Amino acid sequence: MKIRVFADGLGLANEAAAQAAALIEQAIDNRGRARILVATGTSQLRFLDALTSSKGLDWSKVEMFHLDEYIGIARTHPASFCNYLIERFVRKTKVGAYHLLDGEAEPEVVILEIGQKLSAAPIDVAFAGIGENSHLAFNDPPADLITERPYHVVNLDAACRRQQVSEGWFERLEDVPTKAISITIRQLLKSRAVISVVPDARKVEAVKCCVDGAIGPLAPASLLRTHPDVTLYLDRESAASIDPEVLQHGEVLRCEFPFQDFLTCK
Numbered sequence: 001m002k003i004r005v006f007a008d009g010l011g012l013a014n015e016a017a018a019q020a021a022a023l024i025e026q027a028i029d030n031r032g033r034a035r036i037l038v039a040t041g042t043s044q045l046r047f048l049d050a051l052t053s054s055k056g057l058d059w060s061k062v063e064m065f066h067l068d069e070y071i072g073i074a075r076t077h078p079a080s081f082c083n084y085l086i087e088r089f090v091r092k093t094k095v096g097a098y099h100l101l102d103g104e105a106e107p108e109v110v111i112l113e114i115g116q117k118l119s120a121a122p123i124d125v126a127f128a129g130i131g132e133n134s135h136l137a138f139n140d141p142p143a144d145l146i147t148e149r150p151y152h153v154v155n156l157d158a159a160c161r162r163q164q165v166s167e168g169w170f171e172r173l174e175d176v177p178t179k180a181i182s183i184t185i186r187q188l189l190k191s192r193a194v195i196s197v198v199p200d201a202r203k204v205e206a207v208k209c210c211v212d213g214a215i216g217p218l219a220p221a222s223l224l225r226t227h228p229d230v231t232l233y234l235d236r237e238s239a240a241s242i243d244p245e246v247l248q249h250g251e252v253l254r255c256e257f258p259f260q261d262f263l264t265c266k
Helices: 007-032 044-051 081-093 107-118 156-168 201-214 220-226 245-248
Strands: 003-006 034-038 062-066 068-070 097-099 124-127 151-155 179-183 194-200 228-234
Touching: 003 007, 003 201, 003 245, 007 034, 007 044, 007 107, 007 124, 007 194, 007 228, 044 081, 062 081, 062 107, 062 151, 068 081, 107 151, 107 179, 194 201, 194 220, 201 220, 201 228
Parallel strands: 003 228, 034 062, 034 124, 062 097, 124 194, 194 228
Antiparallel strands: 068 179, 151 179
8 A cells, every 4th residue: 555645635636636547548548448436525525626627538438436325315415426426527527437326226226237337347446535434435344344246235333424414415413324335345445446535634543544453344444455556645634643654655565355354464
């Protein structure tokens, strides 16, 4: 895992977007198209704005999937991730193909249909934030590290739901759905490359768990350390709890995926 720390969120977003654009262009050059996973949420706004403003990208050759969606939320709801992506990504890029998770449809039907399309070929680059509770996508702790399904139904914990209220997506905790469709940990880690954009002081403990905590279901973001090509983009606030020697080195060694016993990295 490569770690890059920036003085401000704008610099972070621009550099992450530059790497993302380069990976997309490389995929198009090598295979004629690029397949990407796009994260949502407040922490991704600047990054997506910079990426969608990139010059020279042939978005018509890009196929987009997203990570998660609330169950029971209409696409027109302000907190819907479908609505988020249509407004902030699809309309701006006119991407060649996109697949949205319908929160109002039967979840198992959505999981089967979109899951088949997602797993049909490798994802070239995944964008994945980290939640305040260390979740990846909506895989809250304790996360299911066993399932091989591309998507699954998850229960949202209290910390995750409080984050949605504090970020302004919902007025009250009672308004936040308790279930969602989420990409699975294993499916996310099948991506060829992962770019994780994680700014803000409120993410500092989650980042620490990701970088040097025990690898396992209680800290889902820690599983990023098992992937061969991850770049973690931080600002000074979110990086504040990382060991200075790690920051100086700018990299954390890859660990084995903890298949059964959720072993820590040795």
